[in-house]
Amino acid sequence: MGWITVLLASGPARKALGLLLAALTIALFLMNLRRAGERTGRLAERLSTSEKTHEVQRQMLDAASRRPADRDALAQRMRDGRF
Numbered sequence: 001m002g003w004i005t006v007l008l009a010s011g012p013a014r015k016a017l018g019l020l021l022a023a024l025t026i027a028l029f030l031m032n033l034r035r036a037g038e039r040t041g042r043l044a045e046r047l048s049t050s051e052k053t054h055e056v057q058r059q060m061l062d063a064a065s066r067r068p069a070d071r072d073a074l075a076q077r078m079r080d081g082r083f
Contacts, residue, residue, distance in 0.1 A: 008014055068074040 008017070068077055
């Protein structure tokens with residue numbers, strides 16, 4: 001018989017192995033949970049940055065839609081004080 005078989009035949013050794021496996025399972029679960037949290041944080045930061053970028057682009061498009069059509073219209077707006 002191999003030493004593993006003798007070890008597993010012992011009651012306290014089986015209990016210790018079960019506890020060791022349970023601890024290892026919990027540790028791996030917690031590490032995976034931490035990685036998932038970090039990934040979620042990075043995605044939230046990327047979403048926030050993207051929203052800010054889109055807001056700036058919307059403001060630029062809005063400003064471009066209100067610009068004067070040509071130099072004469074610009075000059076007229078400046079004379080009227082609406083620039």
